[in-house]
Amino acid sequence: MAPLFTCPFPQANSGLKGTAANVIPSAPRAYRRVMFWVFVLIEDLLENQVPCPPMRNKTSKMKPEVAIPATLPADLRDLRAFCLVVDHGSLTAAARLLHETKGSVSRRLTRLESGLGISLVRRSPRLVQPTEDGVLYRQRVGRALELLEDATNALTEARGHPRGRIRVTAPPDFANTVLAPAIARFCEAHRDISLELLLTDRELDFDGHQLDIALRMAPSLRDSSLIAHRLLDVRMGFAASPAYLAREGSPRHLADLAKHRILMMRHDNGPGGIRLTPSVVAQDGAFLRSLAVAGTGIAFLPLAVAEPDLEQGRLVRLLPDLDSGHRFSLYLLHPAAPLVPARIRAFRDFMAQEFPIPGRSR
Known part of the structure; x- marks a missing residue:
């Protein structure tokens, strides 16, 4: 018929x-x-x-x-x-x-x-x-x-009232440093919502991993069907421990870095396109921070990851005039839908309040 x-x-x-x-x-x-x-x-x-x-x-x-x-x-x-x-x-x-x-x-x-x-x-x-x-x-x-x-x-x-489980992926270094305090406050404010976090630097597929939200670090995002919210901009900078500087001396000029052990997130150029030869390369900024705190060398890393150590004196900022400025942004992404579930909206809006100035640098 x-x-x-x-x-x-x-x-x-x-x-x-x-x-x-x-x-x-x-x-x-x-x-x-x-x-x-x-x-x-x-x-x-x-x-x-x-x-x-x-x-x-x-x-x-x-x-x-x-x-x-x-x-x-x-x-x-x-x-x-x-x-x-x-x-x-x-x-x-x-x-x-x-x-x-x-x-x-x-x-x-x-x-x-x-x-x-x-x-x-x-x-x-x-x-x-x-x-x-x-x-x-x-x-x-x-x-x-x-x-x-x-x-x-x-x-x-x-x-309705936000409740249920949210499956989130996030980069490990930012999850352990920048995001953890905010997520702790979210859990306290929304006791009917449970979180499952997949901490990885890989860009996981939403459907394949049944994701609700992705928190991703990137210079910019490619076009996709996902809805993106920029939470914060991140600067890169140099930092080392007081013990390392007492032992090896503090670099005052860019050329002085050649005499030091450099810890970097990738084989990449430094600020202003300056070519650096790293002694240690690791994708995890929190790992480089730990090496720097232990006195291994001078780390070139996201300053947001090192902020608690800088505030408490475990690390010292170096060559601030050479900071690279804005290099990456932290984005919150979720699928586009006419009806976004209440639990997803609650997490999204809470994170936007935790990082209220999209253009600020950390």
Whole structure:
């Protein structure tokens, strides 16, 4: 049979006045789209027709019966009753779960079977069993009702109290230094949210690793479908321990660095494109900071990572006039969605408050 619909959602000027066209008019478009297809699927189920998949063209004609307000609300309750009866094999159990009488559930089944012209269940004094048609019908109806429940849950979660788990990836050095205090305060403020952190310098795929949020260091971000929020800009600079400087002397000019052991995050140019020959190269800025505190050499590293040690005198800033200025930014990324879950919004907004000046340098 030819598909009844060719459009993923009716346009605003389609003139539809019924249930399928006016499901929670104030709800976001994505929610109404899902609800529309739920109603289409259920209506087609009731007439033994196969629902069409969403298409990309924008022409739309809706079957008039779908827009009759008096049909679908009763059908949904009847369908729920049918599914519960099949699942539990009992009118009594279904009635208890629906908070209705056994007679009311029985009438719902009768009305559904009469409308379809098909026997869906076999009744006996001890058991209610689905017919062969009833088994197939239960499978398809179940998918429609699950879709409806998922849409409702998504809307409730997006607008409700933040709760649940957030899976976050972040670079280890910044997670252990800059981010840890902020995350600790977030956990204290949102006790109904749990965090799972994947600490790695690798750029993990959101779908492959089931990520909710990524915190990434980069000079700039390439174009993608992700929503990005810049939390802070990071400067690179030189630092060493007082013990190292007492032993090896303090460099006063750029040329003096050739006499010292240099610790760097990569084989890279220093400030102003100056070529440095490192003694130790490591991707983790926190590891270089630890080496510098231990007196291994002069570290060229993100100053935000070394800030606590600089404040407490475990490290000393060197050659501040040669600081590289803005080299990297810390970004918070999450998937673009019409309905961003409340827990994701809570984490995003909290981090924006923790780092309130996007353009500041650390």
